[in-house]
Amino acid sequence: MTTVVTGRVPLRAARHVALVVAGVLLVTLAAKVSVPFWPVPMTLQTLAVMALALALGPRLAVATMLGYLAAGAAGVPVFSGTPERGLGLAYMAGPTGGYLAGYLVAAGLVGWLAAGRGLLGRVAAMLVSLAVVYGCGLAWLALFVPADRLVALGLAPFLVGDLVKVGLVAAGAAAPPGLRRIRAR
DSSP states (O other): OOOOOOSHHHHHHHHHHHHHHHHHHHHHHHHHSEEOOSSSOEESHHHHHHHHHHHHOHHHHHHHHHHHHHHHHTTOSOSTTTTTTOOHHHHHTSTTHHHHHHHHHHHHHHHHHHTTOOHHHHHHHHHHHHHHHHHHHHHHHTTTSOGGGHHHHHTHHHHHHHHHHHHHHHHHHTOHHHHHHHHHO
16 A cells, blocks of 8 residues: 655645754754863854754744754764763763753744844844853753852853854844745745
């Protein structure tokens, strides 16, 4: 028995799955491009999460991050420093776990706050979401480092780089026709 897939709904669903899988691969690649700091490495994940959220919108961006986190929880070495620094839930429960959770929230928040906004609105959405990533990350990191070292280890080394990444995403988002083509299909 063969099944013929016709109509817009199955094609749209297949396209969404393909976009999510491609997004998971992009976030994984961004995680692997890292500068090894302790306890939190500097990666390109912020750039990937923000760009995906702007390009895909909140639902697909959250689906992408859920797929990424699910792959990591299952032991697939998608996170920065894996498999050397551990795998699966053990890695997620480590010092970077809060940042990973923050990326999930930020993906939805950027997509939602930036929808229909101009360049300044998109930048503001990314900055608000970056604050959420840092809030989640620092709250979790506080379980691993002394309070007097928290900002020095979990925020200060990354702030300028993350602001540059937001600027790069904003520069890419300044060409909205490309974003509209992606979302319209």
